[in-house]
Amino acid sequence: MQLLLTRRRILWAAAGAGLASFVPTAGATEDTMAEAIRDLIGEAPVTPGKVKLELPSIVENGNTVPLTVSVESPMTEADHVESIHLFNQKNPQPYVAAFHLGPRAGKASVATRIRLADSQRVVAIARLADGTFWSGSADVIVTLAACTEQ
Amino acid sequence: MARVLINFPQRAKRGEIIEIKTLIQHPMETGYRLDSKGAVIPRDIISRFTCAYNGDEVFRAELFPAISANPFIAFSTLATESGELVFSWIDDNGQIQSEIHQITVE
Numbered sequence: 252m253q254l255l256l257t258r259r260r261i262l263w264a265a266a267g268a269g270l271a272s273f274v275p276t277a278g279a280t281e282d283t284m285a286e287a288i289r290d291l292i293g294e295a296p297v298t299p300g301k302v303k304l305e306l307p308s309i310v311e312n313g314n315t316v317p318l319t320v321s322v323e324s325p326m327t328e329a330d331h332v333e334s335i336h337l338f339n340q341k342n343p344q345p346y347v348a349a350f351h352l353g354p355r356a357g358k359a360s361v362a363t364r365i366r367l368a369d370s371q372r373v374v375a376i377a378r379l380a381d382g383t384f385w386s387g388s389a390d391v392i393v394t395l396a397a398c399t400e401q
Numbered sequence: 402m403a404r405v406l407i408n409f410p411q412r413a414k415r416g417e418i419i420e421i422k423t424l425i426q427h428p429m430e431t432g433y434r435l436d437s438k439g440a441v442i443p444r445d446i447i448s449r450f451t452c453a454y455n456g457d458e459v460f461r462a463e464l465f466p467a468i469s470a471n472p473f474i475a476f477s478t479l480a481t482e483s484g485e486l487v488f489s490w491i492d493d494n495g496q497i498q499s500e501i502h503q504i505t506v507e
Binding site: 361 | 418419431433454457459460461462463464465466467468469470472473474475476477478479481
């Protein structure tokens with residue numbers, strides 16, 4: 252039993268060392284995410300709705316998390332989605348990606364794969380042709396985080 | 402040249418929405434990782450992706466280090482006329498890789 256505990260301690264110590272070797276950065280927080288969103292849209296109001304963000308609720312590997320974002324829109328010349336922006340809370344950088352579309356997209360739906368350094372909320376913000384902003388979000392639990400593998 | 406996979410229907414009806422899936426081989430090095438000696442591995446990512454349909458840009462993406470290695474991007478466009486789709490990936494150093502694919506619209 253004594254031996255087992257010791258071995259367990261060594262394993263924990265090793266795991267700790269592994270994490271510590273990750274470059275220390277401030278890391279994005281809810282505040283830095285909010286700041287990044289403000290940088291993009293200024294003081295314009297963001298209304299929750301219209302944007303659907305699909306992510307698995309639990310992911311085993313934070314290095315490749317499939318993501319689909321879609322926005323309810325007729326995608327006509329007068330009423331379409333101009334851009335979709337993705338943000339996260341806890342990666343070293345809050346900005347994930349920006350997609351620029353237009354009426355020629357036919358529908359407002361984009362899929363990609365992202366990295367997540369921790370369990371967190373991902374937010375998508377869509378800018379419509381009339382200048383309004385809409386948002387959608389999804390919470391993800393990550394069991395093996397990205398970035399920590401060397 | 403990095404390996405690229407592009408998938409979309411080669412023939413489409415006019416006005417049809419076509420789905421385009423793209424993937425390019427790239428490490429998307431975040432600039433936040435250390436090598437075995439403890440030195441920071443410099444950032445090396447594809448920061449921009451564009452798709453032009455007969456010369457008109459129909460889709461553009463700006464990517465940050467949170468995009469996974471071998472970036473996969475799927476989007477859609479309206480089939481308007483026969484011609485070519487040009488896909489371009491631009492990395493941090495400004496290097497561009499382009500792929501040209503034909504589409505036939507009936």
